[in-house]
Amino acid sequence: VDTKREAEIQAHLDDLTKPKGSLGRLEELAQKYILITGASWPKIPQKAVFVFAGDHGVTEEGISAFPKEVTYQMVYNFLRGGAGINVLARHAGANVHVVDAGVDYDFEKNQDLIIKKVDYGTKNMIKGPAMTRQQAVEGILNGIEIAFDAIQRGYGLLATGEMGIGNTTPASAITAVITGKSPACVTGRGTGIDSDALNKKIQIIEQAININQPNPCDGIDVLSKVGGHEIAGIAGLILGCAAKKVPVVVDGFISTAGALIAHTLCPTSVQYMFASHMSVEQGHRIQLEHLGLKPLLDMDLRLGEGTGAALAMTIIDAAIKIYTEMATFSGAKVSPGNEV
């Protein structure tokens, strides 16, 4: 991101008919959005949420409150438009594209489903690596390709989302490895497990890290050993956006695990990320602190799918409109103040 235009953008924000800085984070969002895109006068972007779906071998340990088949069932729900992300994306004026990144199910063709299946789910990470290094690379490259394709089709603001029963477990493992925090610090209740199941989940994550010894400096290694195919796709989508200077809205805990992988591979990619919300999952705060990102919303969400990112898109649009639609002091004949 070229920060040379910061002062010029700030001057315009300060000339709008409001006390300086009084629109707080909306002004900050406008500033960041314009710096990322490099546009002199930003337009309301075409928006899309990419929901990456994948299954997880570790579900055989009973770490989720939902059975594994819910992953493919929810893919159908997305394609029919009935899930939370469909409702919130419509509300935000964003399209939903579902990506089969590694679901243990064969889908028929559908125009809204992008099939980029790396495998029929990951392997059980307490018995060895979740996937091969080559599969991890393949998953990331798929995400990059999806981003490039979307940007070429005219999308100007992308968001990450995911579906994968059991995927708070790999997300917690990735977070523990990359941030250096203990699994107990970064592991939460996911879709809703009791305290006994939570303790078991923490033990499984500790075991997976011990057995696989992922290298925290090597994002591909971490992803292959304790990751997931949907998380690989998310990391790739983020990297693709950063490469093309397109802003990307990162959803909650699972998506931010993908952002951690992207950041490990390319630290400047974080400049292109908007953190949408603060999830209920306790590890999310630690992820965001690691990335130096401040979330826009804090609404006790823990659904995933991209729901927080879709809501945040409406706020980013609002910030762009503030920049382009408000009158200036001189134009509106309003007396300027002498604020400090």
Add this chain to the structure above:
Amino acid sequence: VDTKREAEIQAHLDDLTKPKGSLGRLEELAQKYILITGASWPKIPQKAVFVFAGDHGVTEEGISAFPKEVTYQMVYNFLRGGAGINVLARHAGANVHVVDAGVDYDFEKNQDLIIKKVDYGTKNMIKGPAMTRQQAVEGILNGIEIAFDAIQRGYGLLATGEMGIGNTTPASAITAVITGKSPACVTGRGTGIDSDALNKKIQIIEQAININQPNPCDGIDVLSKVGGHEIAGIAGLILGCAAKKVPVVVDGFISTAGALIAHTLCPTSVQYMFASHMSVEQGHRIQLEHLGLKPLLDMDLRLGEGTGAALAMTIIDAAIKIYTEMATFSGAKVSPGNEV
């Protein structure tokens, strides 16, 4: 608010294709909205923001970073559609109606301006009451009438906003009196004054309270002695909404001072209020705690006008859509979980 339907509403929320409670505050908003309106199946409401404008005699003490004439200049800016509230209300699909509640200026007729001028600004409250008791009552009744009229014209969700150079001073005074906190605790920098000016502002508020001795148990007395005409209108709008069982979105610090007055006059009115955001003004947190309301957004806003309320309206719409547009587990053939 009739809470008998809580269980039925919760049962529907729990049947939607998501882990129970995973949409957090969106579910809470849907629950509250439906309980307020009493509708069995909520529709997206027609929305309007009412921006009450008034001037303040206390500005002659130099407590604001902006000159007094900015109040009427900004009214023209609202009517031309160039202010922050115009941009954010358009974004939310809400209309903006401006109310001259007590501006020191004579406006010509305009279809978007409701003239309910109680006086040409308040008196300087460090020299005596800001207005008469009768004027306070008149201002509240105007607000109630505006709410009734709006509801009759089909609006289903109203929001409060305001414009009045100097009005963080009366808002702080009202807050100190009603919550029992010291003026220093509840007074902030408004549009942007330095530390010396802030100390002077606190002293003026202390002086105004000492001279006028407002009775914290009598909202009309507080309003007349240290209030403002726009704050009276806001209190009335809220009471009018509560009387008609229509939800009202309360903006930031000044609007919540109006909510404190409304609450003093009718404690159950708080059940109809949505607190839109947490303002930068330090007294806002104390106001919200007094009312027992939790804000939806925290975006470092301190512009007023109704800007935070307009943003929050987009989130309330999202919550209603979640309730009415998401698929159910049985309908979508998704296996239910066993969350705790």
